[in-house]
Amino acid sequence: MSNSNQDFLCDVKKVFFDVKGDDKGRLVFFQNGNNLSFDIKRVFFIYNTKDCISRGHHAHYKTKQLLVATSGCVQINCEWKGRKESFVLSRPDMGLIIEGMVWHTMDNFSSDCVLMVLADSYYDEADYVRDYNEFLRVSGQ
Numbered sequence: 001m002s003n004s005n006q007d008f009l010c011d012v013k014k015v016f017f018d019v020k021g022d023d024k025g026r027l028v029f030f031q032n033g034n035n036l037s038f039d040i041k042r043v044f045f046i047y048n049t050k051d052c053i054s055r056g057h058h059a060h061y062k063t064k065q066l067l068v069a070t071s072g073c074v075q076i077n078c079e080w081k082g083r084k085e086s087f088v089l090s091r092p093d094m095g096l097i098i099e100g101m102v103w104h105t106m107d108n109f110s111s112d113c114v115l116m117v118l119a120d121s122y123y124d125e126a127d128y129v130r131d132y133n134e135f136l137r138v139s140g141q
């Protein structure tokens, strides 16, 4: 029997950050319990990705992530609950929250792109669904 997509955490949200700044320049911060919808357990960043490369191609069972292009730009393509939508991250004061069972790919990386990711979980390969047909099956689509 296949699972219904109601069984899994599954959401995508574009978010804008509060920017602190003065004549010295701008600053954005993330602090547990303050301005994030989850607590941070892991931070990683992706850079030096060639523009012909497509990354991602997976969903997560549980992990919640906030993606921010702190430099340059990148396109994030998401599929969840039967919806497909692409988002361009191109400024450090906005990001994309991807929670759980969302198939996502990243492409059109600019040469200067630094994609920072804050995650609510430690790295665990068992949390990944890397097979698209398996994603469709477990998400009930």
Ligand code: T46
Pocket: 042, 044, 046, 055, 056, 057, 065, 067, 117, 123
């Ligand atoms: C995601 C998107 C946005 C680790 O050892 N620890 C880590 O915390 C991570 C994230 C990766 N790795 C290793 C696993 C692979 O050997 O780094 C290598 C590259 O990882 P992957 O091919 O999964 O990278 P992306 O860019 O396809 O996906 C990454 C994250 O893995 C994923 O959670 O949602 O960025």
